[in-house]
Amino acid sequence: NAGVTQTPKFRVLKTGQSMTLLCAQDMNHEYMYWYRQDPGMGLRLIHYSVGEGTTAKGEVPDGYNVSRLKKQNFLLGLESAAPSQTSVYFCASSYPAMNTEAFFGQGTRLTVV
Amino acid sequence: AQSVTQLDSQVPVFEEAPVELRCNYSSSVSVYLFWYVQYPNQGLQLLLKYLSGSTLVESINGFEAEFNKSQTSFHLRKPSVHISDTAEYFCAVRPNQAGTALIFGKGTTLSVSS
Numbered sequence: 001n002a003g004v005t006q007t008p009k010f011r012v013l014k015t016g017q018s019m020t021l022l023c024a025q026d027m028n029h030e031y032m033y034w035y036r037q038d039p040g041m042g043l044r045l046i047h048y049s050v051g052e053g054t055t056a057k058g059e060v061p062d063g064y065n066v067s068r069l070k071k072q073n074f075l076l077g078l079e080s081a082a083p084s085q086t087s088v089y090f091c092a093s094s095y096p097a098m099n100t101e102a103f104f105g106q107g108t109r110l111t112v113v
Numbered sequence: 114a115q116s117v118t119q120l121d122s123q124v125p126v127f128e129e130a131p132v133e134l135r136c137n138y139s140s141s142v143s144v145y146l147f148w149y150v151q152y153p154n155q156g157l158q159l160l161l162k163y164l165s166g167s168t169l170v171e172s173i174n175g176f177e178a179e180f181n182k183s184q185t186s187f188h189l190r191k192p193s194v195h196i197s198d199t200a201e202y203f204c205a206v207r208p209n210q211a212g213t214a215l216i217f218g219k220g221t222t223l224s225v226s227s
Binding site: 004031033035040041042043044045048050056058090092094096098099101102103104105106107 | 207214
């Protein structure tokens, strides 16, 4: 059981470039999330999905887009990267029941220069 | 809306000393409460969670947390810390409402030295 797998683990982008971060889970979870982690800011929710084909905005959605075409995958896109998007990105997944915890991937460290 | 406040950003302690990491939350609906731990350069791992029942929750590695509904707190404690407990600790809440996500505090860095 791999759990939650994020690809890539590291990436350096130039300002204005685009990229997609891939999250895959093999636990048959309905809910999936993208967070960003910045020093002193904790984890802030970017977007999340409560099921295949559905997405919702979180606390800091601007500059990002997401897609959930398959239940096991949740993609995070940056159309035109900015230095302010330099961060560590974490994907997580969970069952719908509110009393269940989320399982996290190992993170993607993104630097925008 | 919900929010989580971790009252200390950094907590330095000596090995074998007790420690308390404080967490307060606010919410207009009932919530489920979680503590996660993040070791350097790793993802987050669940440490413990409060769902219902006894207000004292224990983890397998000696941590415990007490839910206090009147004070809306969920403080994490350990009576004797080890060097290996050095990590960042996150308090999180999940509203008891369909279609919502985990909301995290800003984290507390626990540094244990000898």
